[in-house]
Amino acid sequence: MKLLPYLILILLILPILVFSQEERKKLEQEKQSIEEEIQRTNSLLEKTRESKKASSNEVTILGSKIKKREKLIRTIDSEISLINQQILMNEDSIADLAAELTALKDEYAKMIFFAYKNQNLYNKLIFIFSADDFNQAYQRIKYFQQYNEYRRTQAKLIVETQTLLEAKNQELTMLKNDKESLLSRVSNENQTLIAEKDEKSRTVQKLSKKEKELQSTLKEKEKAAKKLQQEIQKIIAEEMRKASERSGGENVGGYNLTSAEVALSGNFSNNIGKLPWPVDWGVVSSTFGEHPHPVLTKVKVKNNGIDILTRSGAEAKAVFEGVVTRVLSVPNNNNVVIIRHGEYLTVYSNLDKVYVREGDKVKVSQPIGIVFTNPDENKTELHFEVWQSKTLLNPEEWLKQ
Numbered sequence: 357m358k359l360l361p362y363l364i365l366i367l368l369i370l371p372i373l374v375f376s377q378e379e380r381k382k383l384e385q386e387k388q389s390i391e392e393e394i395q396r397t398n399s400l401l402e403k404t405r406e407s408k409k410a411s412s413n414e415v416t417i418l419g420s421k422i423k424k425r426e427k428l429i430r431t432i433d434s435e436i437s438l439i440n441q442q443i444l445m446n447e448d449s450i451a452d453l454a455a456e457l458t459a460l461k462d463e464y465a466k467m468i469f470f471a472y473k474n475q476n477l478y479n480k481l482i483f484i485f486s487a488d489d490f491n492q493a494y495q496r497i498k499y500f501q502q503y504n505e506y507r508r509t510q511a512k513l514i515v516e517t518q519t520l521l522e523a524k525n526q527e528l529t530m531l532k533n534d535k536e537s538l539l540s541r542v543s544n545e546n547q548t549l550i551a552e553k554d555e556k557s558r559t560v561q562k563l564s565k566k567e568k569e570l571q572s573t574l575k576e577k578e579k580a581a582k583k584l585q586q587e588i589q590k591i592i593a594e595e596m597r598k599a600s601e602r603s604g605g606e607n608v609g610g611y612n613l614t615s616a617e618v619a620l621s622g623n624f625s626n627n628i629g630k631l632p633w634p635v636d637w638g639v640v641s642s643t644f645g646e647h648p649h650p651v652l653t654k655v656k657v658k659n660n661g662i663d664i665l666t667r668s669g670a671e672a673k674a675v676f677e678g679v680v681t682r683v684l685s686v687p688n689n690n691n692v693v694i695i696r697h698g699e700y701l702t703v704y705s706n707l708d709k710v711y712v713r714e715g716d717k718v719k720v721s722q723p724i725g726i727v728f729t730n731p732d733e734n735k736t737e738l739h740f741e742v743w744q745s746k747t748l749l750n751p752e753e754w755l756k757q
Contacts, residue, residue, distance in 0.1 A: 621698020
């Protein structure tokens, strides 16, 4: 049957079509997620702009929004590429269907013509009774029956192929409309991106005129960071001393750990890149290590962890199960909670209220306090660190992307 090669082609293409639909669904979900992030970032930006005090937070948030916008454009571009592939496949399918439909109609026309020429019942009877024997006569009767059945099947295939062709043409029209809509969206997003980059440049220029104020804020922050590091190092030394006084145990990274603590340490280590964020949502305002200041040229800042700008009233949450080893107050860092996970420590700094006490066991994502909001800058920012024994680690490498 002539339709068989096309049916085989459909069976081969079908998994590709299903994959394309699933991929488009994923891209749509990713696009929606990015759009929601941009909306939250806009809300954070509006809150920051209510402050009259010079702050680099506005530049940081604008930079974050620009990155999200660029990611959104890349996602839309990926969706357009996928639609282009689907359009090409549909056009190929339509061409194959049209050719198959033509072939089916030609063959059916020949069958109708043959039937017309041989429609005389007398001719059929002569053909049957002129057989050499009964078996041959029977075969000739079967031939007429099969021929009629084949003709009916051919007519059905023509109708089905015509229906499938119409459906494919409708699908192609929808895909082309989707593509046009997305192309228009990309154009609009690119224009918005240019405007946001210009806005960031203007904000940097405006803030650079207040260099003295920014320098003063930076020195205060560096002083607070140094004080916090000193306190953490004292705590680490004390924890190691306490652990060494215990009998038995296993030495891991300078700590004398129990078997349960060794297991906890191993579990924490195995979750690199998988830990939940210490706040539900936020913008990383300062990354780990040494990097350029967002406004002050030729000035570099050093961060022992990461800073996360978040909404007012946001709760800080434990990124992994462990034991609260310290709750303390540090100048310009407000309240600090330190949780130990075997040989690892996580530090949650700049908390307003604290829900936990020293010695408390905490679970993953358990709220441990509320992040402090600076009323002068309308800034709610959590400082987060990860330590392995005496070594500072990059928190972003441990958190889910």
